[in-house]
Amino acid sequence: MDDASLIRKFMEADMQLTSDALDTLRRREDTESVAARVLVNLREMESRPFLVTADLITKILEGESAKTGAVPTVHPPKPSLPEAGEAPGAREITEKLPELTRTKFKPRAGEFEPRVKVLKDVTGRSYTEGELKDFVNVFKDRYERLSSILRKRVDFHDAIPISNLRRFDDRALVKVIGMVSDKRETSGGHVVLEIEDLNGRASAWVFKGRRELMRKAAEVVVDEVVGIVGDVRSGDRAPRLFVRDIVWPDLPTTHEFSRAEDPVCAALISDLHVGSEMFLEDAFMRFVNWLRGGVGNAKQRELAGRVKYLVIAGDIVDGVGVYPQQEEELLISDIIKQYDAAAKLLAQVPEHITIIIAPGNHDAVRPTEPQPAIQKDIAGGLYDLNSVMVGNPVWVSLHGVNFLVYHGRSFDDLIATMPGLNRQKSTPPMVKLLQKRHLAPVYGGRTAISPEQQDYLVIEEVPDVFHCGHMHVYGYERYRDVEVVNSGTFQEKTIFMRRLGVNPTPGIVPIIDLQTRQARVIHFA
Template sequence: MPLETPTRIVRELARHGYNAEREAVTLIAGAADPETTLARAIEHAGADAFRVTAADVRAVLDSGPNATDAPISASSTAATPSDTTTTDADALSESESASTDRSLDPSSSTGETKAETTTSGQSSPPETGGSNSSSGRQSDPSLRSLSITNDMTGQSTGTGEYGDFVKVFKDRYEKLSRQLRGRVNHRPAEAIQSMPGGSDAAMVGLVNDIRSTASGHWLIELEDTTGTFPCLVMKDRKFASAVDELLMDECIAVEGTLADDSGIMFVDSMHWPDVPRTHKPNTADRHVQAALISDVHVGSQEFMAGAWHRFADWLHTDAAEHVEYILIAGDMVEGVGVYPNQDEELDIVDIYDQYEQFSEYLKEVPGDIEIVMIPGNHDAVRLAEPQPGFDEELRDIMSVHDARITSNPSTVTVEGVNVLMYHGVSLDEVIAELPSESASYDEPHKAMYQLLKKRHVAPQYGGHTRLAPEEQDYLVMKEVPDIFHTGHVHKLGWGKYHNVLAVNSGCWQAQTDFQKSVNIDPDAGYAPIVDLDTLDMTVRKFS
């Protein structure tokens, strides 16, 4: 088949174990004889290379048309990314018709699949055609835009001393209290203590303690930079049930009336930083898509290599021609020593070998797709959040696709759409602490709604979620995201909260013995695909 499009060039390179710089692909596509140019560029790169560069292609083009070799063929001696990878178009067509035109019903906890479903709940018919040809992804790379903010990689300054923790909580309070001070007539705790009894009062503070009284009322102790003050929520108040959704250390505002002795505030209303109901999300100005995935877990015996191959092959088809970005929300590998007896479930026991193998799987993705990844709790970075991006050694191992690597969490702006990427360890704590109707593993996006409401990805400190004290609190949602993307819990769920698309993207690992022991039934082999121009979403199943 003629190499008339950049994507076909990338696919041919990947079939023979090579990746390429985007500029190199553009130069090959524009050559008079792309097939011969590609073959000679590979020869120029050398047998030990894993990437064809623009310099390799320019060297070939500058040498003129007379020094040519035969076009690259199936008999090339270059190693393929994996001997088990199927790239035959007919085989891909068969696998697509069997598995990819289905999606998980977000309203169902049974795992039943059906036709592609958008976030609005409307079904669309399965896509047909395009499976027997390479993708027509021909977008101009100059149209793309991708930037990263809130990346704290290389910025860590915390030493673990008490003063560092004071700094990070002060920063949290200052950032979140700004979201609330416009809604209440805030007074510091120190000032409220000196106000006369019966006065109207309002306070913004971090939740320092929550306990119930003998009469069934709720006593909430709030803390600001001047001190603490007790606030009583009577059990007959309409908003009393909201106390069940409070987490320690989150920031809220209360309004009420002081007792006669000014020693306590009787709460009349509660407020959260929250996402404004009037929030209007940003959208791309052209039709372009992003695949949101997480928890690949290469190195596990339960890693679903077949599902990954089908996903990568699908990315080469016309059905995926608008997918120009892949955002991976952590846990690229299974890691070592993460949970008890994990070594018994490992297919690859060395952590660096796990990343080497992940890099091989990454080669199967079309080289003209932009990839952004953050670490997770199984990755080889510190467990305390925020987690910096991978060190240079691991970045070198995973450099085959020029992936952007940033910290957990980070905000990635793609075509003007702000995507908050967070691996999601705090979801375990939210689900454990809150009522099941507010947060559960079967509906992980509802737990994400709670984090959006609190405007913090990991508000509670001192439990299972570890906190690294830094100069500032990188876990605050200072700006409202357009998309909130998490992983970690290995469950698929999505929905919209005040026009913010919340997506937990499942995993690529079948159920392990450890997961069986803790009753985790993973949603594996799914790829949520978001239309960045509308923020509608479909889900592709490859398992």
Template sequence: MLDAQEITHRFLDTKLQVHPEVVRYILENNEPDLIERIIAGVPKDTIVVSAKYIPGIHPTRDGTRFLIDPSVEVVSGSAGTSGCVNGTSDYLHYFRDRYARLGGMIRSRVGAMPIEGLIRSTRYRQEECTVIGMVAEVKNTTNGHRIAEIEDSSASISVLFRKDLPVFADAQRIIYDEVIGVKGKLSNDGRLFFAEQLYRPDIRIDNTPFRSEQPGKAVFISDVHVGSNTFLEGAWNRFADWLSDSDFGYLLIAGDLVDGIGIYPNQESELTIKNIYEQYDAFGAMLSELPSRMKIIASPGNHDVVRGAEPQPVIPDAFTKKFPANCTLVENPAVVNLQGVRVLMYHGRSIDDMIGLIPGASYEQSGLMMEEMLIRRHLAPAYGRRTPIAAGKTDRLIIDPLPEILHTGHVHIKGITNYRGVLGINAGTWQSQTLFQKQMNVNPTPALAVVVDLQTLVPETFSFA
């Protein structure tokens, strides 16, 4: 049986002072091996070992002890699952998978018939019916109407959305390669389908998100950009101190961990760390200074040292040697389970494409862009644009299963939304305005963190600027 003096001397042997709360806890639990586990987990520059370094135990701000045991399950996007493109045949599988799964979501709510059956039979001329297809082309006509060509595995057809009908407002937001259902009537010559109603995969109105039965809080950030001369080191240090004085169990980082090398022209002139390995070493050192009790989940973005095509693989081991053991690396996108609450992490590069395709959209509306993803049940609907996609045999960018939280980044501007029970979070960035952003008139919202209570799913934003 240990006594207080023996415990104190063991810490002093390693040049560490120990807080009485720690001594008391070890005595109460009679765990001699806990001393060695605590010593192994404290950062090298630690002077006083406080209760925050006890595995599974952390003091809250009112001084009481709070027992936590954060656990993370990677539902999808674990290391090695992104795969590679094996040839043009994968593209066929990819789009068939997209159509079948998203079309199935629509079909579960409305009955539909194959396009070929519609156009080949005179029975359906001027008779109301529904078809489901992937958008191959969409444009406005000279008369101001909207026309889209949609196709399924059997045939294709042109669909007209008249500007004088209510369906036209929804039709204005149709983008390439999304899957839609259309209710309407076929023209007498069988060449044009007149739309009366538009369906998308969407989320059911009665969707009820899961809430954790146990206490737990998660912190959401993205776009740290370590290595850039606009990285806000002072704000990050305030954030790190704040985490050390908290009872949060999870930290989720949605991409662009570092600024990278050669991402854009003349980037080298804006870097304080010009070696990519050293950028990740610096980021790893920053994570190591955070409480070891926290579970950290990090995914890549377009500035990170992985392929640009999505889904992106995890950051390779060669770059993460200084990352702490409590950090879990996942792909982009990935779904992680926090106490039963599912979080879909996606860096958000496709927001660039959606802003260019959806009327009225802007970088200041990152919350709206997350809603548009959820409505289409797809993270990057438009294929072959600014967002490179590695087409595999399955479409990993489909939003299925439905998460409780969608966590994005990329645009550097905070956005929070709640669409049909799904909480959308974009926490902004840890980088001040870059020269490129200034030229584009993009005003970032830096040094923010969003905290979500897993029992209520209520978000709260904290600033460290």
């Protein structure tokens, strides 16, 4: 029996074989009769699965062996994944998932009502016409809000307008706040930053002999807002500053963070890429089964029972025409059908869990950020779930804990621009965005910006949890009392990832305890 016939046989029964399941059937000498027996067992199930995984087929066949007295096949254990991201600290615990359990499951999270409040989202509020004045207004809004954050710093209360520089004597020490309009290196190896505020422009010179300053200058990107401490150089036609320090808006060193009153948790995932041949259905279904209490030791099942929220930070589906040669790796080439498949998968998440769904750059939304929620006419099945459909980025309160959820497209521009960043460490770019207090500081790169009435990408408040994806590499760290989490992926390495040198860490799910703020990490792949 060929592959097409096998796949068709299951599709006729309203079920879909995963690639691993197909391999499992192929390895059997009596493929056709085994497939028939599996289908009989599946049809007898009370809750018939949409996706048929290799694990499910193995359990069915082993169950048959036990009934007939035959000796079941013993499969060698899978090797443990290497630990992803930074080494686990006091607030992060990583663990593997043990085998199937049969004990009764009573999720504690089901005792509590969901408390979801969308705090800031462009969905339903996008009024831009894309004209020049709209771009001017959004950059003006960016400058005003970020300069206001800088002025709240004790050391920048006395910052002056750039237009006042001419009033100062030569070598007077001043502080200014400006948006970087250009950055260049001179033939002598010095760095010149062209900065401007609402009323003036100046050149800020960083000399190559100042090592720490040169390191800071290397991290400055065009279109961000920074504070400059420097000496005035008088006598020039245009004001110049000899820089002594560069300051970013950054987060306060400490702040009062929120905790949930109830013992509930949030599971954070992203980059499912349903529709791709590389989508790891088995690992994802193992995760869903864990949420249902079907696998795990006593402590892990207790944790699963406290999961009240599932937050998805974009790329629910693989999309169509997103990267070169993508069509070679698509299992489902119709975007609507990709969302239908995703909805059927997510429909198996327990009903007491509220799913927060934000889009990413592979989803069927406009490419410019901020992105509104995925529309109902494209992904109607997602709206039928116990879900809250939101845009990218979104600020959302879950049980009183404030989340900033952003897919992370701007990481591409940041990594290409700033030294020291790479695609295998996913949290350092996130920390840089927190320091710059903006989710996409570089304009004109791969991250297209929509000129809304306000800049939705400014990080004006301090989040409790900053959750991103896009990198396909799991990472976790704590920066100034903010949980910084990149939730990795459920997709294996694609052709495009190979070109970029990305080694994904799939099937790793961080769980944030909203009451204790501790992170636990479980490996499902």
